[in-house]
Amino acid sequence: GAVVSQHPSWVICKSGTSVKIECRSLDFQATTMFWYRQFPKQSLMLMATSNEGSKATYEQGVEKDKFLINHASLTLSTLTVTSAHPEDSSFYICSARDDVSSYEQYFGPGTRLTVT
Amino acid sequence: GNSVTQMEGPVTLSEEAFLTINCTYTATGYPSLFWYVQYPGEGLQLLLKATKADDKGSNKGFEATYRKETTSFHLEKGSVQVSDSAVYFCALSDQGTYKYIFGTGTRLKVLA
Numbered sequence: 001g002a003v004v005s006q007h008p009s010w011v012i013c014k015s016g017t018s019v020k021i022e023c024r025s026l027d028f029q030a031t032t033m034f035w036y037r038q039f040p041k042q043s044l045m046l047m048a049t050s051n052e053g054s055k056a057t058y059e060q061g062v063e064k065d066k067f068l069i070n071h072a073s074l075t076l077s078t079l080t081v082t083s084a085h086p087e088d089s090s091f092y093i094c095s096a097r098d099d100v101s102s103y104e105q106y107f108g109p110g111t112r113l114t115v116t
Numbered sequence: 117g118n119s120v121t122q123m124e125g126p127v128t129l130s131e132e133a134f135l136t137i138n139c140t141y142t143a144t145g146y147p148s149l150f151w152y153v154q155y156p157g158e159g160l161q162l163l164l165k166a167t168k169a170d171d172k173g174s175n176k177g178f179e180a181t182y183r184k185e186t187t188s189f190h191l192e193k194g195s196v197q198v199s200d201s202a203v204y205f206c207a208l209s210d211q212g213t214y215k216y217i218f219g220t221g222t223r224l225k226v227l228a
Binding site for chain 1: 148160218221
């Protein structure tokens with residue numbers, strides 16, 4: 001089955017530093033990936049749509065200069081949280097869409113970011 | 117716009133009890149519907165899905181039927197186990213953009 005990985009699974013960083021999170025589709029190509037954010041005991045909120053070879057599309061209210069997205073290949077998208085602050089602490093989940101057959105999204109296991 | 121409404125939790129049941137988690141949706145066209153499960157500290161796992169009206173998705177004893185007339189996709193299980201304790205999310209896939217819209221999630225706790 002389709003597998004999506006994320007790295008790292010958890011990260012702790014100091015306020016003001018930047019953190020990069022990787023999302024990989026392991027056994028299929030994905031021209032489109034999505035990044036979600038989940039606060040404790042809440043639902044997933046779509047942050048942005050990552051498009052291979054072009055700029056990401058951000059949802060309303062998401063700062064594109066703070067959450068940099070790069071989708072350089074058909075199997076890899078990265079999310080960089082720049083100048084992180086404690087309020088950026090959250091669970092970040094990516095998904096990759098199967099653009100060939102089902103258009104279904106396959107979710108990664110998530111990355112827990114803690115900013116101290 | 118499209119939306120998904122789930123019953124609020126938490127839902128607490130005894131082992132072997134019958135489970136229903138209600139989910140209704142608002143959407144244009146014919147979205148695909150999903151139930152995902154999230155265990156503590158983990159990502160989302162697809163539990164079941166249905167892609168057209170009257171389809172029934174099923175997996176691990178869970179079932180849900182795509183009801184277009186009532187715009188519902190209620191999750192049911194005849195006999196829950198302690199290991200079913202998790203958060204369950206109902207979601208739809210927008211027919212035009214393929215973006216997923218999630219409900220707020222329902223926490224299920226099953227007691228032995």
